[in-house]
Amino acid sequence: MRVQLNQASGKVPPNGNPLVAHRYGADPYALVFGDRVYLYMTNDALEHDENGTVKENTYSSINKIAVISSSDLVNWTDHGEIKVAGPHGEAKWATQSWAPAAVHKVIGGKDKFFLYFANNASGIGVLSSDSPVGPWIDPIGEALILRSTPGVEEVTWLFDPAVLVDDDGNGYIYFGGGVPEGEYAEPGTARMMRLGEDMISVTGTAEVIPAPFMFEDAGIHKHGGVYYFTYCSNFYDGERPEGSPPAGEIAYMTSSHPMGPWTYQGTILRNPGHFFGVSGNNHHAIFQFNDSWYIAYHAQTLSKAQGIANGYRSTHLNLLFHNGDGSIRDVEADYKGVEQIRCLNPYESVQAVTIGWSAGIQTEGKADTAERRVTGIGNGDWIGLSGVDFGEKGAAAFIAAVVSLEGGSIELHLDDPAGPLIGELSVPAANGPEIQGEWKTAVSGAEGVHDLYLVFTGTNDAELFELISWQFTE
CATH class of the missing domain: 2.60.120.260 (Galactose-binding domain-like)
Incomplete structure (x- = not known):
C-alpha cells in the first residue's frame, strides 16, 4: 500500500454503531416502506464560538431533518437534509425542526407520507410527500398542534411527536414533555390525540398519558395486539418511589387501546452514559423490519471519538425483544449493532x-x-x-x-x-x-x-x- 490511510472515527469496522460516521443525527424515528427502513433525524450540526472552537450544542439553529435509509441495516444511504423550518424551509412559519416522526398511509389509493416535527418546544408541524425522501410540502401552512389546541394548554414542552396508523387506518399522535415546577413524579405532560383521516388535522381533545417521571421523547408501537407507549424519564436526582423509572432511561407503558388507559411496566434502555461513557438525553424509536424488532436511539459516540462530545449526537441501532408475557427485555446498547440482513448487490448501480x-x-x-x-x-x-x-x-x-x-x-x-x-x-x-x-x-x-x-x-x-x-x- 503506497498511501497513508486515514483512520475511521466513531464507526469502526466491523461495528455497526453509530450508523454513519460522516454526519450526526439525533432523535431518530423509523419508517419502513418496501424493502427499506428510513430514519429521520434531528440534523445536529457543529456550532462554534467567536474563536472557532466547537461549543455546546444549543439546538437553536437546527432547521433541517436528515434522512438515511438501508435495506440491510449496516450500509446506509445518505439522502441529505430536508429543509423544514425558516425562510428557506417548507414550513416558513417555524423556526426550528426537532425530533421528527414519519408515517405512511394509503389515501385515495395513493401512498402518502407525513413528517411531523417539533418547532422547538412551542408546537408541532407536519409536512407531506408522495415519497419517503420527498420533495416535501407544508400542506396546511401553519402548526398542526399549538397551545390553542384543546387539551394541551398545560403541556410544558409541546414537542417530540410519535405517530401510529393502526390496522384500521386510524391515526394517532403522541407528544409532550417537561416537568412543571416540583412535579417530578407526576409531570402530567404526556399527551395523545386522534389524527384526522387526512393525517394533517387533529380531532377532539388531547388526553393525558399518566407517565411516571415523564421528561420527553414519546414513542408508540403495537405488538401482539398490545400498544406500547414509550418515553424518556426525567433527571430528578431525589428519592423515587419503588418501581419508578431511574433517571434518563427509556420507560414503557401498555394498553389494549391506542388511547389507553395505560399501565406502567418498567424501563428498557438505560442512559447512553451507561453503555458509552458519555451521558446526555435519551431518545428512541421502536420498529419492526421483516421479522425482527429494533430500537433506534442516539448517543454522543461519534463526537466523543472526535473529542467534541458537546451534545452532538449520532443514531444507533440494536435488537429489541418482546417476551411471551408482553414485557420487553432490557436493551443492550453497544458499538457492534445489528447483523446485516441481506448482501449488497454490486451488479446494480x-x-x-x-x-x-x-x-x-x-x-x-x-x-x-x-x-x-x-x-x-x-x-x-x-x-x-x-x-x-x-x-x-x-x-x-x-x-x-x-x-x-x-x-x-x-x-x-x-x-x-x-x-x-x-x-x-x-x-x-x-x-x-x-x-x-x-x-x-x-x-x-x-x-x-x-x-x-x-x-x-x-x-x-x-x-x-x-x-x-x-x-x-x-
Missing part, C-alpha cells in the same frame, strides 16, 4: 452515498437536483461497504460515475482498506472546469461475499474528485 464505514469523506447535495455525491475526497480517504456478494462467477469490471477535479485513483480492496487489491480505476485530472463522466477498469479476484473498500489516492492535498455512483459487471 450503487449510489456512492451508500456507506458502511468511511474515513475523511463528506456528502453533499447539488442544487436543483436530487443527486447526492461523496465529496471532500482526499488522498488516503476511503469508503467501506459491508457484505458485498460478487457471486460464484465474480466481477470482471468496475465502473464509476465521477466528477473529476485534481484527479487520482480509486483502489478496490477486499475485507480491509489495506486488503487484497482487485482493481484500480484512474480518474484523469480536469485541468480546468470539472469533468463529469464514467470511467471503467478491469477487476480480478472478486468472488463470493466480501467487504469492499474504495480507497482514494492522489498526489497532492487537493480534493481529488467527487463520486456519484458505481457498479461492477460480471
Whole structure:
C-alpha cells in the first residue's frame, strides 16, 4: 500500500454503531416502506464560538431533518437534509425542526407520507410527500398542534411527536414533555390525540398519558395486539418511589387501546452514559423490519471519538425483544449493532452515498437536483461497504460515475482498506472546469461475499474528485 490511510472515527469496522460516521443525527424515528427502513433525524450540526472552537450544542439553529435509509441495516444511504423550518424551509412559519416522526398511509389509493416535527418546544408541524425522501410540502401552512389546541394548554414542552396508523387506518399522535415546577413524579405532560383521516388535522381533545417521571421523547408501537407507549424519564436526582423509572432511561407503558388507559411496566434502555461513557438525553424509536424488532436511539459516540462530545449526537441501532408475557427485555446498547440482513448487490448501480464505514469523506447535495455525491475526497480517504456478494462467477469490471477535479485513483480492496487489491480505476485530472463522466477498469479476484473498500489516492492535498455512483459487471 503506497498511501497513508486515514483512520475511521466513531464507526469502526466491523461495528455497526453509530450508523454513519460522516454526519450526526439525533432523535431518530423509523419508517419502513418496501424493502427499506428510513430514519429521520434531528440534523445536529457543529456550532462554534467567536474563536472557532466547537461549543455546546444549543439546538437553536437546527432547521433541517436528515434522512438515511438501508435495506440491510449496516450500509446506509445518505439522502441529505430536508429543509423544514425558516425562510428557506417548507414550513416558513417555524423556526426550528426537532425530533421528527414519519408515517405512511394509503389515501385515495395513493401512498402518502407525513413528517411531523417539533418547532422547538412551542408546537408541532407536519409536512407531506408522495415519497419517503420527498420533495416535501407544508400542506396546511401553519402548526398542526399549538397551545390553542384543546387539551394541551398545560403541556410544558409541546414537542417530540410519535405517530401510529393502526390496522384500521386510524391515526394517532403522541407528544409532550417537561416537568412543571416540583412535579417530578407526576409531570402530567404526556399527551395523545386522534389524527384526522387526512393525517394533517387533529380531532377532539388531547388526553393525558399518566407517565411516571415523564421528561420527553414519546414513542408508540403495537405488538401482539398490545400498544406500547414509550418515553424518556426525567433527571430528578431525589428519592423515587419503588418501581419508578431511574433517571434518563427509556420507560414503557401498555394498553389494549391506542388511547389507553395505560399501565406502567418498567424501563428498557438505560442512559447512553451507561453503555458509552458519555451521558446526555435519551431518545428512541421502536420498529419492526421483516421479522425482527429494533430500537433506534442516539448517543454522543461519534463526537466523543472526535473529542467534541458537546451534545452532538449520532443514531444507533440494536435488537429489541418482546417476551411471551408482553414485557420487553432490557436493551443492550453497544458499538457492534445489528447483523446485516441481506448482501449488497454490486451488479446494480450503487449510489456512492451508500456507506458502511468511511474515513475523511463528506456528502453533499447539488442544487436543483436530487443527486447526492461523496465529496471532500482526499488522498488516503476511503469508503467501506459491508457484505458485498460478487457471486460464484465474480466481477470482471468496475465502473464509476465521477466528477473529476485534481484527479487520482480509486483502489478496490477486499475485507480491509489495506486488503487484497482487485482493481484500480484512474480518474484523469480536469485541468480546468470539472469533468463529469464514467470511467471503467478491469477487476480480478472478486468472488463470493466480501467487504469492499474504495480507497482514494492522489498526489497532492487537493480534493481529488467527487463520486456519484458505481457498479461492477460480471
